[in-house]
Amino acid sequence: LADHNDPNAVNSIFSDVDVSAADLYDIFGFPAANTSGGERVVIALTFAGVPKAGELDPDMLYRIRIASDRRVMRPANEDQSLEGLLTYVEGIKGKYESILKPFEVRVTVDQDQKAHVRFFNFPGGSFSQVIETSQSTDLKAPDGQTIKIYVGGREDAFFNDLPGFFRSINYAPQFYHVPHTMTEARELTIPKTLLELEGNDLFNYDSALPDWGHGFKKDLPAGSLTWSGDRFKKDQNGNYRFVYSGKDAQAGKNINAIILEVPLTYLTASPDDHRIVNAWGESWVKKAANKIETIPDHPFWIEHPWALVEQSKLDEELKRYKLVDTDGQAFADAALSERENNRQMGANNFWLAPHFVKRLGHLGWGFGPSISALGVATAFDHDNSPVSIYKTYDLVAEAFPRVKKLLFQELNMPDDSWNPKKLDIPLRRPIEIFIPNVCSIDMDTTGTWPFGRRPEDQVATRFLSLFLDMTASFQGVRYHVDILNNQRLWDALPIEPKTPPNPLENDTKFLSEFPYLAPPW
Amino acid sequence: MISGAAMTDYEVELLSTQRRIEEIVARNRQDLTANSDSESRLLYLRFQQISMTGEIGGLDPLDGAVCKAIRCSSRPSDLWLLRAWIALQLHRFADAEVFLGMDDSLAACAPGRLVRADVDLQCGRYSSARVKIELALADEMSWEGLARLAYLTYVMGDIDAADDLYLRAENELTVKQMRSFAWVEARRGLMNLARGLHDRALEHYRRAESAYSGHWLVDERLAELMGVQGRFDEAIAAYRRLYETSPRPEWEHALGDLYFLSGELSSGYEWKMRALEGYLKSTSHGQVHYLHSLVDLSCEMPGQSSRATEWARRDEELRSNYLTQGALAWALYRNGESQEALEWLSKALASGAVSERLYLQAACIYAGVGDVDASAKYMRLSRAANPLPAKARCLLSSHPGLRVSHRELMTVPFVL
Numbered sequence: 051l052a053d054h055n056d057p058n059a060v061n062s063i064f065s066d067v068d069v070s071a072a073d074l075y076d077i078f079g080f081p082a083a084n085t086s087g088g089e090r091v092v093i094a095l096t097f098a099g100v101p102k103a104g105e106l107d108p109d110m111l112y113r114i115r116i117a118s119d120r121r122v123m124r125p126a127n128e129d130q131s132l133e134g135l136l137t138y139v140e141g142i143k144g145k146y147e148s149i150l151k152p153f154e155v156r157v158t159v160d161q162d163q164k165a166h167v168r169f170f171n172f173p174g175g176s177f178s179q180v181i182e183t184s185q186s187t188d189l190k191a192p193d194g195q196t197i198k199i200y201v202g203g204r205e206d207a208f209f210n211d212l213p214g215f216f217r218s219i220n221y222a223p224q225f226y227h228v229p230h231t232m233t234e235a236r237e238l239t240i241p242k243t244l245l246e247l248e249g250n251d252l253f254n255y256d257s258a259l260p261d262w263g264h265g266f267k268k269d270l271p272a273g274s275l276t277w278s279g280d281r282f283k284k285d286q287n288g289n290y291r292f293v294y295s296g297k298d299a300q301a302g303k304n305i306n307a308i309i310l311e312v313p314l315t316y317l318t319a320s321p322d323d324h325r326i327v328n329a330w331g332e333s334w335v336k337k338a339a340n341k342i343e344t345i346p347d348h349p350f351w352i353e354h355p356w357a358l359v360e361q362s363k364l365d366e367e368l369k370r371y372k373l374v375d376t377d378g379q380a381f382a383d384a385a386l387s388e389r390e391n392n393r394q395m396g397a398n399n400f401w402l403a404p405h406f407v408k409r410l411g412h413l414g415w416g417f418g419p420s421i422s423a424l425g426v427a428t429a430f431d432h433d434n435s436p437v438s439i440y441k442t443y444d445l446v447a448e449a450f451p452r453v454k455k456l457l458f459q460e461l462n463m464p465d466d467s468w469n470p471k472k473l474d475i476p477l478r479r480p481i482e483i484f485i486p487n488v489c490s491i492d493m494d495t496t497g498t499w500p501f502g503r504r505p506e507d508q509v510a511t512r513f514l515s516l517f518l519d520m521t522a523s524f525q526g527v528r529y530h531v532d533i534l535n536n537q538r539l540w541d542a543l544p545i546e547p548k549t550p551p552n553p554l555e556n557d558t559k560f561l562s563e564f565p566y567l568a569p570p571w
Numbered sequence: 572m573i574s575g576a577a578m579t580d581y582e583v584e585l586l587s588t589q590r591r592i593e594e595i596v597a598r599n600r601q602d603l604t605a606n607s608d609s610e611s612r613l614l615y616l617r618f619q620q621i622s623m624t625g626e627i628g629g630l631d632p633l634d635g636a637v638c639k640a641i642r643c644s645s646r647p648s649d650l651w652l653l654r655a656w657i658a659l660q661l662h663r664f665a666d667a668e669v670f671l672g673m674d675d676s677l678a679a680c681a682p683g684r685l686v687r688a689d690v691d692l693q694c695g696r697y698s699s700a701r702v703k704i705e706l707a708l709a710d711e712m713s714w715e716g717l718a719r720l721a722y723l724t725y726v727m728g729d730i731d732a733a734d735d736l737y738l739r740a741e742n743e744l745t746v747k748q749m750r751s752f753a754w755v756e757a758r759r760g761l762m763n764l765a766r767g768l769h770d771r772a773l774e775h776y777r778r779a780e781s782a783y784s785g786h787w788l789v790d791e792r793l794a795e796l797m798g799v800q801g802r803f804d805e806a807i808a809a810y811r812r813l814y815e816t817s818p819r820p821e822w823e824h825a826l827g828d829l830y831f832l833s834g835e836l837s838s839g840y841e842w843k844m845r846a847l848e849g850y851l852k853s854t855s856h857g858q859v860h861y862l863h864s865l866v867d868l869s870c871e872m873p874g875q876s877s878r879a880t881e882w883a884r885r886d887e888e889l890r891s892n893y894l895t896q897g898a899l900a901w902a903l904y905r906n907g908e909s910q911e912a913l914e915w916l917s918k919a920l921a922s923g924a925v926s927e928r929l930y931l932q933a934a935c936i937y938a939g940v941g942d943v944d945a946s947a948k949y950m951r952l953s954r955a956a957n958p959l960p961a962k963a964r965c966l967l968s969s970h971p972g973l974r975v976s977h978r979e980l981m982t983v984p985f986v987l
Contacts, residue, residue, distance in 0.1 A: 109745070109746045109747070227606050227607055227608035227646075228646075229611070229646050229647075229648045229649040229676070230649055230680075230682075231648040231649050231652050231674070231676045231677055231680045231682055231683055232646065232648050232676045232680070233676070233679065233680045233681075234676065234679065235646075235676075267606070267608070268606075269606055269607045269608075269644070269645050269646065270645060270646045271645050271646075272645040272646065335745045335746065335747065336745060336746040337741075337742065337744065337745055337746070338741060338744040338745055338746055338748055338749055338751070338752035338782065339741055339742070339744075339752070340746065341746050341749060341752075341782060342778055342781040342782045372742075372743070372745055
């Protein structure tokens with residue numbers, strides 16, 4: 051067309067918006083209930099059902115990385131200063147890749163939809179097998195143990211009010227057609243909030259448009275995309291309006307999944323000592339250059355060995371793939387990393403710690419005042435602000451005092467059922483949960499979040515509980531990670547609708563045995 | 572009807588694009604709430620279709636449709652970007668800058684920055700282009716940004732660094748983007764061709780062909796390479812195949828060159844006249860994207876040197892870069908206006924661009940004004956940049972005993 055360099059001619063800003071098989075959704079991990087044949091851990095990685103649920107993309111490679119470890123007991127005189135936080139981060143830096151040296155399960159699917167499953171470097175031995183997709187298979191490991199595996203379509207085990215969450219953070223693309231070039235118009239500069247803001251017409255519920263944000267989107271209006279009010283919205287009865295509806299936005303949806311049930315003694319040679327199984331997932335897509343490997347003298351690796359520097363830790367197969375997504379902890383992406391591509395770090399997200407603190411500060415200024423307005427106690431220090439505030443931080447030192455309590459407070463559990471052996475297991479804290487970004491399964495617990503993640507856990511609501519003050523009580527019961535699931539709490543609060551933020555159960559029953567996630571619709 | 576199994580990658584994607592367009596059109600007809608997103612997507616798909624086929628005549632009507640859509644959109648930033656892309660393709664650089672300034676979002680987003688860099692590059696603002704590309708890459712590592720940086724680096728003469736950047740661009744591409752991969756490979760091939768590295772060029776073209784079959788863009792590069800290597804019959808056959816699928820003046824021009832170089836002067840003249848007609852038709856419609864081709868062709872054709880100067884001035888006014896400055900200098904020189912030719916040549920050389928073509932023009936112009944030392948210097952630089960330029964190589968190889976003087980060299984028609 052023209053005598054100049056013109057990548058526009060082969061590009062479109064719309065080219066990357068289709069749902070991708072690389073989009074990881076969730077990772078679940080918990081000890082199997084039946085221990086008659088020895089302890090077993092269940093790990094399930096779910097991702098977009100593309101091309102469709104039950105059919106996997108042959109260009110993808112999925113990794114489930116697993117690192118067993120001791121349970122860390124906190125010292126009595128723990129340093130909870132910013133320096134202490136940074137010391138903690140420094141302590142885990144390199145731990146996963148260099149010290150724990152995670153093992154991995156690698157899955158690809160060929161053109162015939164056969165899954166190629168490989169187990170690398172586990173104490174129980176490395177092996178590979180080709181299996182049928184969409185059916186449970188028993189694999190025989192080199193050490194003779196049986197590993198259960200399922201690769202294929204399942205029902206989406208995530209049940210939550212996703213539009214509610216996006217309304218709480220004023221995330222425009224859920225509600226509007228946002229031009230791709232308007233990168234500043236994703237999370238709008240409106241305070242995050244659990245309660246609707248008076249005059250926030252860009253996001254407040256519109257009874258005339260019940261589908262708005264649930265598939266239906268408006269065109270982004272011209273004019274200001276901010277909010278200039280100074281109070282929460284109240285109805286004629288003095289009730290606040292909840293941004294959540296409690297409805298399951300994922301109902302009726304299917305996904306693809308890789309589900310494993312693995313003997314603990316296959317994962318670790320020290321099962322009595324290594325009671326923690328850390329797991330995270332990665333999606334990789336084949337690089338373009340890989341498709342033409344029939345041309346032997348591929349100059350990328352031969353002529354330019356310098357290019358290997360960045361990839362020196364990858365094996366030959368992974369060099370042919372590009373990392374797209376990682377998934378370890380629920381909400382680590384959506385809430386804390388803002389889903390930016392360059393923050394897909396998995397267990398190596400330690401360097402994001404400063405961002406994590408600043409992001410929590412930003413969220414706290416939104417959620418904290420809305421929690422207080424309801425008469426509920428928050429762990430975030432918002433100077434008794436009567437309304438949510440939009441505030442961002444450039445300096446971690448400035449944000450840290452605000453979020454210190456939130457970061458270091460132990461998250462109470464609703465009862466003792468999570469700890470069936472009644473062992474001395476410390477309650478988990480946000481700082482430990484999100485950095486590193488792994489699903490950390492405690493084999494002496496039930497694996498309910500944050501001691502892993504069970505399919506039936508309402509993690510979206512538990513995530514919100516991070517912002518509560520865990521030393522406070524409601525009707526004589528100390529706040530805990532499921533307090534926001536308690537209908538009596540909502541009945542007592544000046545809010546409409548009087549509902550827990552997210553559904554309490556999935557739209558279909560989970561299975562009590564492998565593969566645990568329900569079959570696809 | 573082509574069966575699925577026999578279709579090339581290009582045909583498959585073209586068909587898929589057409590189907591997606593039809594789906595959106597059908598949906599918009601039925602859905603009264605059709606929104607700006609689907610409209611933008613439709614217009615981008617149409618742009619993609621035109622870009623894929625190279626049927627540049629579709630850009631003006633598309634621009635009209637985009638303009639209309641902008642009037643109906645509450646947030647037209649994507650559409651302004653698309654207008655800027657179209658303007659860039661049509662060499663309406665001032666328009667592109669205006670469109671990029673129509674929405675604040677385009678100043679901060681990576682695609683906006685990259686198109687601004689494209690305009691800078693065309694307007695000879697190389698440092699500014701680099702800054703914008705690097706800012707875009709800092710925001711988001713992308714193959715598009717790396718490919719632009721590679722091109723800029725190549726223009727400034729560092730072919731190894733450019734190739735490394737192209738490699739990094741390829742490393743960002745996945746199997747879902749094979750057309751883009753083929754495009755980058757074709758660029759790498761072209762870069763090597765311009766440096767006289769024909770085998771490497773062929774290797775890259777073959778890789779492009781293997782990555783994404785059936786694309787005319789790669790076939791064109793292969794045909795060009797055949798011509799450069801003196802394989803005129805094969806090159807002519809290849810260009811004729813391209814021409815049969817899409818009769819474009821630039822391919823008439825190429826065929827004219829090839830027939831001329833192969834000694835079939837009357838056929839060469841006939842094809843060049845057809846090309847001239849096509850270029851002039853375009854300019855008569857107010858289009859400017861063939862001005863550079865008109866300059867080249869007019870410089871080669873007898874009695875056209877005065878017109879060549881006119882076209883060259885117009886192109887230089889649109890985009891003052893080392894290529895247009897050099898082309899104007901060359902046209903002026905051919906028209907006997909040596910002093911002004913030297914002024915424009917100095918500007919072009921001051922750009923810092925490393926160009927065999929520019930150096931060869933300089934060698935000829937300096938020879939023409941009697942500055943033998945300068946001529947020799949630029950001839951050396953030209954040879955260093957590309958040991959044997961395409962048509963000079965052909966001429967020399969067909970006349971092995973010929974000793975070419977500087978004076979004679981100025982008569983060598985070359986278009987790289």
